[in-house]
Amino acid sequence: MxxxxxxxxxxxxxxxxxxxxxxxxxxxxxxxxxxxxxxxxxxxxxxxxxxxxxxxxxxxxxxxxxxxxxxxxxxxxxxxxxxxxxxxxxxxxxxxxxxxxxxxxxxxxxxxxxxxxxxxxxxxxxxxxxxxxxxxxxxxxxxxxxxxxxxxxxxxxxxxxxxxxxxxxxxxxxxxxxxxxxxxxxxxxxxxxxxQGIDKQVFDAATVSPYPPGTLNAVSVGNMLFDRAAIEAMAAARPDITYHLFGAGIPDDFAGNVRVYGERPFPDIVPFIRFADFGIAPYRLGERELYLAQSSLKLQQYSYCLLPILVPRLLEGSRGNLVGYDRPETQDWTLLLDRVLASAHPEGWRDGILxxxxxxxxxxxxxxxxx
Missing domain, CATH: 3.40.50.11010 (Rossmann fold)
Known part of the structure; x- marks a missing residue:
């Protein structure tokens, strides 16, 4: 055909x-x-x-x-x-x-x-x-x-x-x-x-971490509905965590613990996801964007790599590894980030991923x- x-x-x-x-x-x-x-x-x-x-x-x-x-x-x-x-x-x-x-x-x-x-x-x-x-x-x-x-x-x-x-x-x-x-x-x-599906073989083949030993790292992939304020608040709350942002058009004038890579080939991004401590889906969204809980490709990729994922509160509950946050200016980010870093990483987070x-x-x- x-x-x-x-x-x-x-x-x-x-x-x-x-x-x-x-x-x-x-x-x-x-x-x-x-x-x-x-x-x-x-x-x-x-x-x-x-x-x-x-x-x-x-x-x-x-x-x-x-x-x-x-x-x-x-x-x-x-x-x-x-x-x-x-x-x-x-x-x-x-x-x-x-x-x-x-x-x-x-x-x-x-x-x-x-x-x-x-x-x-x-x-x-x-x-x-x-x-x-x-x-x-x-x-x-x-x-x-x-x-x-x-x-x-x-x-x-x-x-x-x-x-x-x-x-x-x-x-x-x-x-x-x-x-x-x-x-x-x-x-x-x-x-x-x-x-959505994912290329499981590519993630399974990633065996070398891009991160220095002993460091804490978060990853965000994509620029759709990108919420700069959320990233700035996270970075300020925990300067010991390095935030790695991939996506075209994301500004690069963040604090020193935020690294912006722009658009990169998919194989280059895979190790950053595979070895991160947690993923971020910093969407600015309302009720009509709730479909992203099921359609977002990065949520599937993060989940296959058994990452807890920080998401806006509206998306919380659609998957077991989604941890919701409130408006950036009202959220207790230190407490929330501590919770994310302490999360277990059960194999069940991969269930249903094609x-x-x-x-x-x-x-x-x-x-x-x-x-």
């Missing part, structure tokens, strides 16, 4: 990995052919991320496919301009006019990839704009909506949110990593809950027989 993934993420060795990367790789390992196309980028992106666009992508994937592995190709669609979501309502009204053009005026390599696919996987975000072109070019293909985040949570434009509501019932399946993520989707959408191969197998089972 031939899969095509449309995603806003770059598929490169040096960029961070998300669930769409791991699923694509797992399907290749299961002897499917997989193409990935990164969308939502243009020359505008090159101004902000020149090393990514003019460097790594331009070297092999710019508007063409490059072989990643046997049966696995990756490309990046890079037109001169692309529509994007902003916090400015008037800008979003303008981009609403350009999203349909962007999603339907396609280069030849992308049209061919859509035509050749048996299954087209559209990840939540800008890739939604390509749904109509997929149906026009290849009406026989099964279409999977790979819904990873609520669009209102990540600040997607009103046009993308409205289009999601329109296309969700038209997709063959809508795959979500948390049942809560179906709450905002039309009731007629064919939603299936498939949990491998990516198991996730891919469940996705296979949801593909219509006609694909």
């Amino acid at each position: 031939k899969f095509l993934f449309l995603s806003t993420h770059a598929f490169l060795p040096a960029t961070r990995k998300t669930s769409v990367h791991f699923v694509a790789e797992a399907l290749v390992a299961r002897r499917h052919k997989v193409d990935t196309v990164s969308v939502g980028m243009s020359r505008l992106t090159a101004w902000k991320k020149p090393q990514l666009v003019e460097g790594a992508i331009a070297a092999g994937q710019k508007n063409r496919f490059a072989d990643t592995a046997p049966g696995y190709r990756s490309a990046a669609y890079l037109p001169p301009l692309h529509p994007f979501s902003t916090s400015h309502a008037w800008v979003n009204r303008l981009t609403a006019l350009t999203f349909p053009l962007y999603g339907n005026l396609l280069p030849g390599f992308l049209r061919q990839a859509i035509t050749d696919a048996d299954v087209v996987v559209i990840e939540s975000g800008t890739a939604i704009a390509f749904f109509d072109a997929v149906q026009r070019l290849n009406p026989k293909a099964a279409v999977i909506y790979f819904c990873r985040d609520r669009l209102d949570t990540v600040g997607a434009s009103a046009w993308l949110q409205a289009t999601e509501q329109r296309i969700a019932p038209l997709c063959d399946r809508v795959i979500v990593p948390s049942p809560r993520m179906a709450d905002h989707l039309p009731k007629t959408a064919r939603v299936r809950f498939i949990p 491998t990516w191969d198991e996730v891919a197998e469940r996705i296979e089972a949801e593909i219509p027989a006609s694909a």
